[in-house]
Amino acid sequence: MSEHVVLTLIKQADKAISTEAFDTLMDFYADDAVLVVQPGQIARGKPQIKEAFVAIAKHFKSTLTVTQGAAHVIEGADTALVIMETHLHIAETAKPITRRATYVFQRDDTRGWLCTVDNSYGTDLLDAE
Amino acid sequence: MSEHVVLTLIKQADKAISTEAFDTLMDFYADDAVLVVQPGQIARGKPQIKEAFVAIAKHFKSTLTVTQGAAHVIEGADTALVIMETHLHIAETAKPITRRATYVFQRDDTRGWLCTVDNSYGTDLLDAE
Numbered sequence: 001m002s003e004h005v006v007l008t009l010i011k012q013a014d015k016a017i018s019t020e021a022f023d024t025l026m027d028f029y030a031d032d033a034v035l036v037v038q039p040g041q042i043a044r045g046k047p048q049i050k051e052a053f054v055a056i057a058k059h060f061k062s063t064l065t066v067t068q069g070a071a072h073v074i075e076g077a078d079t080a081l082v083i084m085e086t087h088l089h090i091a092e093t094a095k096p097i098t099r100r101a102t103y104v105f106q107r108d109d110t111r112g113w114l115c116t117v118d119n120s121y122g123t124d125l126l127d128a129e
Numbered sequence: 130m131s132e133h134v135v136l137t138l139i140k141q142a143d144k145a146i147s148t149e150a151f152d153t154l155m156d157f158y159a160d161d162a163v164l165v166v167q168p169g170q171i172a173r174g175k176p177q178i179k180e181a182f183v184a185i186a187k188h189f190k191s192t193l194t195v196t197q198g199a200a201h202v203i204e205g206a207d208t209a210l211v212i213m214e215t216h217l218h219i220a221e222t223a224k225p226i227t228r229r230a231t232y233v234f235q236r237d238d239t240r241g242w243l244c245t246v247d248n249s250y251g252t253d254l255l256d257a258e
């Protein structure tokens with residue numbers, strides 16, 4: 001089975017994060033997308049999302065790279081739910097940090113699949129109650 | 130903060146499941162929604178989803194009721210990602226089975242919020258590799 005197009009897009013987005021190509025990265029998001037920066041902190045819309053990624057890169061002293069592990073894409077109506085292992089590699093830790101992420105994509109008639117909800121914390125958000 | 134409308138809809142849907150009102154239940158889904166029946170098994174579209182709920186009810190000898198625990202709704206663009214504890218109460222177990230579910234809703238201009246992806250297994254799908 002060929003890879004779902006949103007997995008290809010996520011790989012391209014991960015590359016943009018790793019190379020700090022944040023303008024390119026914004027092309028993967030819907031205009032009014034949301035990013036869970038950390039439990040309790042949301043960035044809404046491209047300007048805030050870009051600002052959050054710039055701050056994250058700075059926090060990790062530009063050593064962050066992101067790679068994918070196992071993934072499922074569940075497509076229904078014009079949306080897709082992605083369940084994915086996301087590995088965060090940073091200079092200060094020997095092993096990558098692995099999260100079980102959840103992403104929502106929506107198919108736009110002209111722009112194709114765009115990320116509308118980027119929640120790398122997955123269901124672990126429930127632990128932050 | 131008032132409850133997000135999709136949480137109200139999920140409560141109504143849970144009541145429909147518990148009372149086996151499956152035609153009412155289908156009103157909560159987009160026409161081409163998908164339901165993860167179990168890891169590796171997908172029901173696509175209302176006829177298959179309804180059939181799956183009928184089979185699930187039969188499997189539990191009509192003793193299944195569903196209630197909600199903690200929940201987060203992350204709304205972006207015209208979609209919403211719901212992260213939720215779902216409690217499944219069945220006659221044969223003293224304690225409910227709790228899952229960390231993930232649901233995707235999409236806002237339809239005429240019909241309001243509709244469920245497009247119903248994945249009660251959440252990120253546990255990654256354990257079924």
